[in-house]
Amino acid sequence: MTVLREYADALGLLDATDQPYDEVVGPDGTLRPAWKPMAETAVSITPATLSRIGHDVERFLADDGVTYLRPGAKPEPWRLDPVPLVIDPAQWRILEVGLAQRAELLNAILVDLYGPQRLLADGIVPAAVVFGHQGFHRVVARASNHDPRPLVLAATDLGRTPDGEWRVLADRTQAPSGIGYAMENRRVISRVLPELHRDAGLHRMEPYFAALRSALLESAPGDQADPRVVVLSPGTHSETAYDQAFLASTLGFPLVQGADLTVRNGEVLMRGHGDRLERVDVILRRVDATWSDPLELRGDSQLGVAGLIEAVRRGNVRVVNGFGAGVLENPGLVPYLPAASEALLGEPLRLGSIGTWWCGDPGQRPEVERRLAAGDLVVRTLEGAIVTGTPEELRARIAADPYRYVGQEQITLSQAPTWAEGHGAVGRPLTLRTFSLRYGSAYRPLVGGLASVRADETGLPPCSKDVWVLKESPQDADQGLADVLPMTHTRSVTVLVPRALEDMFWSGRYAERAEDLIRLILATHVLAEDFRTRPRTSGGISLEVMLSALDRLAGHGQADADIDAEFRSMLLDADRPGSAAQSLAGMRQAFSGVRDQLSPDMWRIFSSTDRAAEELRVNPHSLQIAESGAEMLHGILAMQGIVASMIRDEGYHSIRLGRFLERAMQICQLLRATTTVRRGLEVDRAVLNAVLASAESAVTHRRRYRGYVRTGGVLDLLIMDRDNPRSLAFCLDELRLHLTKLPGSTGSSRPERLLDDITDMLDRTEVAGLVAIGGVGRPNLESFLDQVHAQLVRLADAITDVHFATGPAPQPLNALSAQSLT
Incomplete structure (x- = not known):
């Protein structure tokens, strides 16, 4: 039995009079016209x-890093059903005309x-409906702010009734989201x-x-x-952060936050490095208007930009x-849209809404009261x-x-x-955005959309x-757009805001931190497999040394935890400071802030590391530590x-700068502990071999x-x-290379002077002096590494x-006012 046949047979057993439109x-058990081709x-x-x-869908979405963030929750995977919603051309033509008219209205x-507020003056729309809504902002209600096309992009949520007619459930005009998710679904x-x-x-x-x-x-x-x-x-904590980043990346426009912009002399400016x-x-706004201008x-x-409304x-x-x-x-x-359509457009409203009654209208409120008793009504605020x-x-x-409420059927x-x-194909209610x-x-409606299946x-x-x-015909132009309006062919100057550069810098640091720790875990795990049951042997003592090195980098876990539990904690516990999981989470967060700048391939890194981590969680065997650790390492590499x-722009150099800075620090920490x-x-021989393995230098040393x-x-x-990419000297050379590529590096800036000091210290140092013995230790080496x-x-x-700071962080204006009074 195939899926659709089984689904159709199940529908045929139900009472058709009580069934929604499928x-x-x-109704006759055959496929709808849209599905017949x-x-x-x-x-x-x-x-x-x-x-x-279905499993392939989950994997592809994970590979692309598609997430959705519900308020107060952690990001969760975007869910996509493999069975599409298909609409035939005849039905869409009706919808298309209605949607275009609705957007124009x-x-x-x-x-x-x-502007003129004719609708209010003529009593077509009650003033209390408009002025009582939090989305009406009086600060922009003035003649000097006249814009004949304030609505560039609108979204409309639709639902189909049992008789097959589409009805409008809601309009989304504040900052309509979802078009990026629609494209990812396709x-x-x-x-x-x-x-x-x-x-x-x-x-298409x-x-x-x-x-x-x-x-x-x-x-x-x-x-x-x-x-x-x-x-x-x-x-990045926005509910639809992925949608925003997808849109910015696809359109080729910078994704910015409020702190990346400033207003001077009535102009909006994007911060570059220094005074640039x-x-x-x-501005394609994804911040609600209420939060867009704290002034x-x-x-x-x-979240907003002080003075933005004045610039508008x-x-x-x-x-x-x-x-x-x-x-x-x-x-x-x-309830007033049909009359408004007649008044403003001179034509009847083509696409109707679900039944809605404003309780502030004495003529509509009784209907709300009646339907409340019948239980077929939802009460909403304005x-x-x-x-x-x-x-x-x-x-x-x-x-x-009563003015604050409406009733909707x-x-x-x-x-x-x-x-x-486990359930098969289940008929579930859906809406169409x-x-x-x-x-x-x-106005041109997108030929397609985003369907949402409700719980x-x-x-x-x-x-x-x-x-x-x-x-209707294979020759039809996609989206009905035979040719897009011409755009400029001028090459734009790419500017990365300091916040983006800092995110890239930290992504490099987190990546190196995770890589170095995982390499150290893998090297130590090899010792543990041989010597965990022989603590007093030279191998057992070597194992203790390497475990202490891990503790230095990732902190000590539970006192009574066994070695494997410690390894798992270092790989999986995102709340443990210094753990690989915490570093990977930090890298993901940093990359999320600059997603518009990155290749989609970058997110497959996290998909592979997530799968490796999940394998480790469900597999209790010690061997899985090495297997999952290696898979996580491959993802980072x-x-x-x-x-x-x-x-080779500023973002690239920031990532590499962060990576080699962290590598140099990790080398010092590793050698200090071992x-x-x-x-x-x-x-010492066993420890040094483990150090070489964790530093990916064992083959070079052996040769x-x-x-x-x-x-x-x-x-x-x-x-x-x-010449060794894992050496401190190599890292310092790379730091100099990438540091000089950042704007603001003059040859005498503070970071360059500090780097000169470290390089001079290294040049004055000899290995013979570092290995010199003083008692049971090497005090010269210890002092050198600490310095x-x-x-x-x-x-x-x-x-x-010098390179990422843009001044003090934004502060609420009301907090500043409170401080000035104290």
């Missing part, structure tokens, strides 16, 4: 095949509410269902992104030859979407939040402040087969679906190849010294040898101060 199977391929898919495809309402599904994708004949999405890029460039005020567009993000500032002409809106915001007023920058666009998300406006409680409690709230959403491992772009002189009584988590809109392919004390010939391992030879190779490490720490601080 997106795949019609793909029937032969679709119907042949078996549960085993779909199970394999919303733009016209926005222009009116912040990429993955086209890879896991290639035959079905080819047979479908659907619209790429031309729409080209149109969006063109529309943003055309939005620039004045006649700019090479307008600069940026994507303003709340940061670059003018910004267009005129929320004074406690640290002066016409020096265009913000997309315009400030105040959030008022259109007000569900209280919904901001859209659902209000919970018994019918009596809801009535009391509404009676106390609950509709039975259409369903589609959704694959769930569509996107409309102001392109040229008209239901089965207890399965929500997920998304790719949306396929079929072409892949980063070096990716970085090697980067353009070579400054004499423990006997056999013990050079024919297997004769002595402290002097090891120190010469790991400290003095400028170099301390200087490297100072160097790291100096690099941050």
